[in-house]
Ligand SMILES: Nc1ncnc2c1ncn2[C@@H]1O[C@H](COP(=O)(O)OP(=O)(O)O)[C@@H](O)[C@H]1O
């Protein structure tokens with residue numbers, strides 16, 4: 188039977204007068220890939236910031252494996268087994284790819300017992316997994332954008348999370364790089380058995396990868412369901428019509 192790994196209940200987050208999240212509730216089952224979509228400014232990244240403890244919500248609770256983690260500090264939440272990638276990738280440029288990845292391992296659930304050698308071993312294995320093993324000794328600032336996205340994923344994976352939050356890992360990639368990244372994310376699910384929430388604008392990717400999708404619009408959850416249910420939901424289509432590029436992608440998807 189499906190087991191809930193994460194539940195957010197009634198989350199409200201305000202920035203001054205702006206209601207970035209308005210009583211949002213959803214759940215993620217273990218082993219699932221949940222797509223989190225919505226036009227720019229919908230509150231997607233804010234939701235990740237609430238889940239990972241960067242922001243404290245004004246209302247609502249976040250439960251991870253049944254435990255209330257609302258208001259806990261980000262490093263404590265990371266240690267429980269939640270890691271994330273950032274929409275804007277900022278590796279430590281002067282550190283090597285390997286060192287950047289080791290940082291992930293040192294901040295994960297095993298932070299208190301892990302040795303530097305073990306962290307290096309985990310990092311090297313993760314770099315192999317994401318296809319960056321041959322760049323391990325290179326300063327991170329020399330990586331191109333798709334390599335930086337892979338490094339961001341490697342750092343998050345080195346934390347050995349049970350739940351991985353991906354914030355637009357495909358943004359800025361060309362179509363062939365997108366295809367490779369989708370393959371890699373499948374491998375994360377199938378081989379590492381990590382549950383994922385992916386925020387994504389590349390619609391065919393979410394539609395392909397996600398088991399279920401949650402749609403945010405101006406901070407409100409306007410739809411959730413299977414990719415098919417969501418793609419044909421009139422309120423969802425209408426929300427995207429405000430954003431011509433997204434609307435076009437939606438229409439293309441519907442016509443396929
Ligand atoms: N730290 C902040 N201070 C003030 N406003 C913010 C902050 N973070 C996000 N916002 C606002 O909250 C809304 C939701 O932003 P965000 O969660 O980044 O949207 P998305 O990731 O869906 O594009 C936007 O209007 C954004 O400008």
Ligand SMILES: [Mg+2]
Pocket residue numbers: 231232233274
């Ligand atoms: Mg965002």
